[in-house]
Amino acid sequence: MTVSRLGRALSGPPRVIAFWIAFLTFEAACYVYGYLVIVIPCAMSRAYRERNHHRAWNRLIGAWGRSVSRINRTINGVTIEVEGAVPHGPCLVVANHQSTADIPVLFEVFREHNLKFVVKKQLLRGIPAVSHALREGGFGVVDFGAPHKTVRDLIAFAHSVGEWKGTPVIYPEGQRTLDGSIARFRETGIRLLVSETGLPVVPVVIDGLAAARTIWDFFTDLPGSRCRVRVLPAIPADEAAADAAQLPRRLEAIMTGELTRMRGAREAVAS
Numbered sequence: 001m002t003v004s005r006l007g008r009a010l011s012g013p014p015r016v017i018a019f020w021i022a023f024l025t026f027e028a029a030c031y032v033y034g035y036l037v038i039v040i041p042c043a044m045s046r047a048y049r050e051r052n053h054h055r056a057w058n059r060l061i062g063a064w065g066r067s068v069s070r071i072n073r074t075i076n077g078v079t080i081e082v083e084g085a086v087p088h089g090p091c092l093v094v095a096n097h098q099s100t101a102d103i104p105v106l107f108e109v110f111r112e113h114n115l116k117f118v119v120k121k122q123l124l125r126g127i128p129a130v131s132h133a134l135r136e137g138g139f140g141v142v143d144f145g146a147p148h149k150t151v152r153d154l155i156a157f158a159h160s161v162g163e164w165k166g167t168p169v170i171y172p173e174g175q176r177t178l179d180g181s182i183a184r185f186r187e188t189g190i191r192l193l194v195s196e197t198g199l200p201v202v203p204v205v206i207d208g209l210a211a212a213r214t215i216w217d218f219f220t221d222l223p224g225s226r227c228r229v230r231v232l233p234a235i236p237a238d239e240a241a242a243d244a245a246q247l248p249r250r251l252e253a254i255m256t257g258e259l260t261r262m263r264g265a266r267e268a269v270a271s
Helices: 005-009 013-044 046-075 102-109 128-136 147-164 188-197 237-242 247-270
Strands: 079-083 092-095 115-120 140-142 167-170 201-207 226-231
Touching: 013 046, 013 128, 046 079, 046 102, 046 115, 046 128, 046 147, 079 102, 092 102, 092 188, 102 115, 102 201, 102 226, 115 147, 140 147, 147 167, 147 188, 167 188, 188 237, 188 247, 201 247, 226 247
Parallel strands: 079 226, 092 167, 092 201, 115 140, 115 167
Antiparallel strands: 201 226
């Protein structure tokens, strides 16, 4: 993918204004669409809900992620380089988490998949269109202050994967890292999702977006960023399930080593 003409042409306040107009307009459209096409009809008709609830949310969530990624590429001039093969069919994606911007990146990389993330409870409020989709769209929710409830909710999320024919995504670090390095993995989420979904595990390493940790950083630090995404070979479902107890540490070592190699190669090219 290459930097668009608009992304190169705009800078400073014009870029900020263009980004906000595009982003907020699309957020508003998604919010209205969610209520008019999904929430209200599903509440009024059980038959409509059974036929359309998951399919409609999958369509809206995927459109949101890919469109936000396009906005970032077009206006902020972000480039995305993908290495490795994206698997066909549902899988469990385990990715490192550098920035808010890497969420739409995954939607673009896994564009043929129905992605739903394991998210923090705090995100269920405060971001109108996004929070609405997280509450209604069938995402997995973790509450670090209520571990027993989190386990129950993650099991329910894992069991729902077959209903929405999708690919769950988990950030096992539990939060965005300050410097883009890979933090210690939390083990419970990976173990539960591996055991309860029966899906192959696909490790994904993302680098290049650590400077833009929040949406507010998009204006100062995201423009012109080069994001590299390395999709590593899948771990077969039976192998992952048999090794579920040790899998979090194994994935952490694999992904940490891969990020080190990616950065080393980048520094070698730069020098």
